[in-house]
Amino acid sequence: MSGWMERYTSKSGKKLRRIHAWNGWVVAALAVSGIVLFLPALRGATAPIRVALKQGHIWAGVASIVLLLLYLPFLGKHVKQLRAKPAQAGNLTIVLLLLVGWSVSGVVLWLERSVPPAWTSAALLAHDALTWVGVPYAIFHSATRSRWVRERRAAERAAAGDDAEAERSYLRYDGSRRRLLKAGIVAAFAVVFGPVAYRLWKRLDAQGGVAVEEIEAAPPANGQELLTPAPDSSPPIGGGAEGSFRIYTVTSIPRFDSAAWSFRIHGLVEEPISWDWPAFAKLARKVQVSDFHCVTGWSVYHATWEGIPLKELLAAAGVKPNARYVKFYSGDGVYTDALSLEQAEMDDVMVAALIDGKPIPEDLGGPVRLIVPRMYAYKSVKWLESIEIIDRDHIGYWQERGYEVDAWVPGANRA
Structure with missing residues (x-):
């Protein structure tokens, strides 16, 4: 052109x-x-x-x-x-x-x-x-x-003059040089972008059409073996998650230590509650199948999550009449977010510990993460370690940086 x-x-x-x-x-x-x-x-x-x-x-x-x-x-x-x-x-x-x-x-x-x-x-x-x-x-x-390449080519051709043999020699040299330059550029980008292209290729469904990647759960961290999956979790009643999680985090991924880990509900509650890991792992859990949507465009479909419905944890602690919002703290010490009390009590909002019958890997927010299926994933706080009941709204990490407070997925039932 x-x-x-x-x-x-x-x-x-x-x-x-x-x-x-x-x-x-x-x-x-x-x-x-x-x-x-x-x-x-x-x-x-x-x-x-x-x-x-x-x-x-x-x-x-x-x-x-x-x-x-x-x-x-x-x-x-x-x-x-x-x-x-x-x-x-x-x-x-x-x-x-x-x-x-x-x-x-x-x-x-x-x-x-x-x-x-x-x-x-x-x-x-x-x-x-x-x-x-x-x-x-x-x-x-x-x-x-580029202009530099075109100018060099023109100058060298001019230097060849009318000598036919010199012109043919130049053309052979110029053609070889251009092929070498192209090969070098292609090789350089193969080294730089090849691994990325390979990962992208692996994510393509063999039948075409949908990005698919089987969840590669890391071996359970020390203590996660206490999580015995429910019969509906393994094999997963949803048939297994379809899609590809992209690993995003605003800090380094915190590493799970079952001996030091704790989980608590506090704030405007009648009875603050805390658990260590063995006690939390024994809590009765429920199973649900739901989709997981990221605001950047990717989705994971019909994953089987196992955990405790958030409204049950709130009921156990006893929410005080002046409570309005539920604030969530990540184990990375940086990330926070919040839901209104009405949103937090939706039936499918879950404090999850397993996905498709396996402990949630640390890379995906384990050992415990929030799941809010009807909202985009930035509301589903990873490495969840603390829940505080408060009387005023809280602007979370991404809301402070321009994201919407109510992150409803299009078509989601908000009732």
Whole structure:
């Protein structure tokens, strides 16, 4: 596409060059911001600006769509110009497929609060796959068509002069050098992005269509063997979780020590209660099947959770009349969140200790985590160690950084 534009000197050609240049900068902004948003290791570091970064990524996506629409009137003439240039025509096809794919999947993710979670799961998988293919391709495309490369090529050809043998020698050398440069770039990105691409490939369902990954539960931590699963948990009555958990945390993952672990309910209650691990592991538990949705677009479907309904724990402690909210503390010492008392007493809100008949791994928030199926996952506090009943609202970790207080999943029954 670039070579054609250099020779196309009409007014429309100049407009097309500007669109091409602006689109390059926009794609670069999308790539950088998207990768920063994707990498779990950067969630804590970018927490104060994460919501603003996400909004910036969205607006860059809108700009890319606008530029794509501005290009459409030139498409027919452009295709005609490239009929005799199969390499450039192929490049145009790849670029357009990437841009359209990014645009469609990005719009679905943008509308995450208005579309079914299954749509956002598929869109996120497509968006990720396009990114790990498209970003290396964009860098490769830019490097092989940069001004420096073109100027060097022109100068060397000029130096060859009219000597036919010198020209042929140069062309052989230039072709070998370009192949070597391309091979080097491809090899570099294979090393950098290969592991990521491999993990993404593993997540694809063998039948296609849905991202699937069997939950790889780590061996139970010392003490978790006290959790004997109920008959309905193993094998799981939901058939086992379908989907892929993305491991997000704003701090380092706390490690479970059964000898030091404790769990308590306190605040505006008639009788504060605390348990050590052996006592907590003996509490009567119930089993439920529910979906788990993250606000970033991914979902895990019909997981079988086993634990204690939160409303039963609240009833055991005796909530005082002036209580209004339930505040949750994570074992990482940083993360907190809250539900209204009415939300906390929904039937499917659970303090869970097992998933699909296995102890919840530390990476997934074990040994104990909150599960709020009808709200996005940032309300389901991981490494739960303390519940406080309070008389006023509490703004949690992500709400302080721009997330909504009421994180209802689209279509969820709020009754």
